[in-house]
Amino acid sequence: MNFEPQLPNWGYELAQKKLDILIKYHSWLKETGIKTGLISQKNDQFIWDEFIVHSLYFSIIFQELEIKNKTIFDLGTGGGIPGIPLAITSNNLISLIDIKESRINELIRLKNILNLDNIKPTLEDANKTIVKEGLFVSRCYISTENALNLLKNKENSTYVVSSADKETEYDSEKFHVKHLNFYINKEDLRHIDVITVK
Numbered sequence: 479m480n481f482e483p484q485l486p487n488w489g490y491e492l493a494q495k496k497l498d499i500l501i502k503y504h505s506w507l508k509e510t511g512i513k514t515g516l517i518s519q520k521n522d523q524f525i526w527d528e529f530i531v532h533s534l535y536f537s538i539i540f541q542e543l544e545i546k547n548k549t550i551f552d553l554g555t556g557g558g559i560p561g562i563p564l565a566i567t568s569n570n571l572i573s574l575i576d577i578k579e580s581r582i583n584e585l586i587r588l589k590n591i592l593n594l595d596n597i598k599p600t601l602e603d604a605n606k607t608i609v610k611e612g613l614f615v616s617r618c619y620i621s622t623e624n625a626l627n628l629l630k631n632k633e634n635s636t637y638v639v640s641s642a643d644k645e646t647e648y649d650s651e652k653f654h655v656k657h658l659n660f661y662i663n664k665e666d667l668r669h670i671d672v673i674t675v676k
């Protein structure tokens with residue numbers, strides 16, 4: 479199967495000029511990422527669609543929220559997903575949080591490989607990070623339901639979290655949850671919830 483580093487229409491303006499560095503990150507994921515267990519064995523197209531294109535939608539959300547020059551915490555970042563594509567396509571500082579030291583060490587090496595100034599790989603338990611108020615993202619780390627529990631009483635916080643297709647029930651007096659649907663390629667629909675605390 480030929481690998482096509484395509485951008486969906488929604489991502490073209492955001493990422494077209496950053497295609498070279500996104501492709502460099504893709505090469506790193508398929509070589510170092512698989513070799514060091516940051517991601518499991520996947521084909522080239524899957525790595526592009528599910529990890530890179532999916533992550534770009536997080537960046538679209540922060541662009542629409544007009545969030546610039548802020549710190550965003552990527553909880554349970556693993557191989558830097560969605561934090562690395564978010565850093566490549568915005569001027570926010572992305573704090574890449576993971577509890578596994580080996581993952582953080584790989585991300586420190588990646589920072590130099592990609593020459594990315596706006597990432598900060600950080601060895602930390604995300605349960606401690608989220609006690610602060612702020613801006614959070616995560617993909618395949620926790621459910622929307624658990625994110626809502628963690629965010630209780632944390633005013634001025636926004637958590638953008640990958641989710642299932644079904645909308646989660648929530649207390650509308652405490653939170654606002656926007657359930658977004660988008661295609662990562664011609665066929666596959668994905669979902670992200672944008673949770674804000676009232």
Ligand SMILES: C[S@@+](CC[C@H](N)C(=O)[O-])C[C@H]1O[C@@H](n2cnc3c(N)ncnc32)[C@H](O)[C@@H]1O
Nearest residue numbers: 554555556559576577578602603604605617618
């Ligand atoms: C399923 S992986 C998802 C990785 C990445 N976000 C992705 O979408 O491919 C979950 C990651 O969360 C990390 N993790 C698990 N518990 C954690 C915690 N309490 N604090 C920080 N990271 C944690 C794991 O080490 C792992 O890298």
